[in-house]
Amino acid sequence: MNQWIDISMPVTPDITGWPGDPTFAYHPTSRMAEGALCNLTAMSLSCHTGTHCDAPWHFVDNGPTLEQVPHDRFFGPALVLDMGDALLITADLLPDSPLPLRVLFKTRNSRHPHNAPFDEQFTALDLSAARRLVEDGVVMAGVDGLSMAPYGNAVPTHETLLKAGVFIVEGLRLAALSPGWWEVIVLPMPLVGVDGAPCRAFARAMAGPSQ
Numbered sequence: 041m042n043q044w045i046d047i048s049m050p051v052t053p054d055i056t057g058w059p060g061d062p063t064f065a066y067h068p069t070s071r072m073a074e075g076a077l078c079n080l081t082a083m084s085l086s087c088h089t090g091t092h093c094d095a096p097w098h099f100v101d102n103g104p105t106l107e108q109v110p111h112d113r114f115f116g117p118a119l120v121l122d123m124g125d126a127l128l129i130t131a132d133l134l135p136d137s138p139l140p141l142r143v144l145f146k147t148r149n150s151r152h153p154h155n156a157p158f159d160e161q162f163t164a165l166d167l168s169a170a171r172r173l174v175e176d177g178v179v180m181a182g183v184d185g186l187s188m189a190p191y192g193n194a195v196p197t198h199e200t201l202l203k204a205g206v207f208i209v210e211g212l213r214l215a216a217l218s219p220g221w222w223e224v225i226v227l228p229m230p231l232v233g234v235d236g237a238p239c240r241a242f243a244r245a246m247a248g249p250s251q
Contacts, residue, residue: 048091054155061086094208098235099198113207118142118224131168139176146214149184170200182209
């Protein structure tokens with residue numbers, strides 16, 4: 041039986057964060073070692089911490105918030121594309137054949153530890169690649185960087201995908217996945233009225249492209 045592989049980042053106090061975003065932190069509110077009835081912990085974090093999703097409202101001010109994203113976006117067969125050492129994913133690097141409903145982009149980003157210093161030169165998709173995904177009817181796109189779009193030029197890629205209803209998953213860990221077809225599950229926290237949420241994501245190998 042194929043095993044499920046965890047493709048989400050571990051969330052630790054030193055996890056790589058987006059510059060300027062709230063950092064992840066947790067603190068104990070009660071501990072049994074100190075006489076409390078149970079152990080209890082509080083935490084604070086950005087909705088875009090670690091492996092996370094973007095709802096359309098993230099870049100489209102009148103767009104749907106997370107609870108309005110169709111649930112069928114969250115799971116199904118996905119094609120993993122290995123982009124090698126590409127610094128920027130452009131349309132000409134994508135397969136000539138039509139893209140499937142769900143695509144995951146494996147890049148050099150997956151080689152970085154979850155707590156590596158933030159690298160402004162992470163691999164991302166440019167506008168031409170985003171347009172190609174929309175033209176082919178992709179409904180879920182995932183990438184192993186903290187953003188689908190290049191640093192300093194976030195709007196065109198995000199806006200193009202999110203206006204078209206593409207469910208964006210960022211911060212995946214894809215080093216263990218070979219190119220090809222995988223069954224994928226991405227489960228956001230069921231937050232209401234927000235622009236995104238941390239996710240737990242899993243993948244297991246599958247034989248073919250049934251959608």
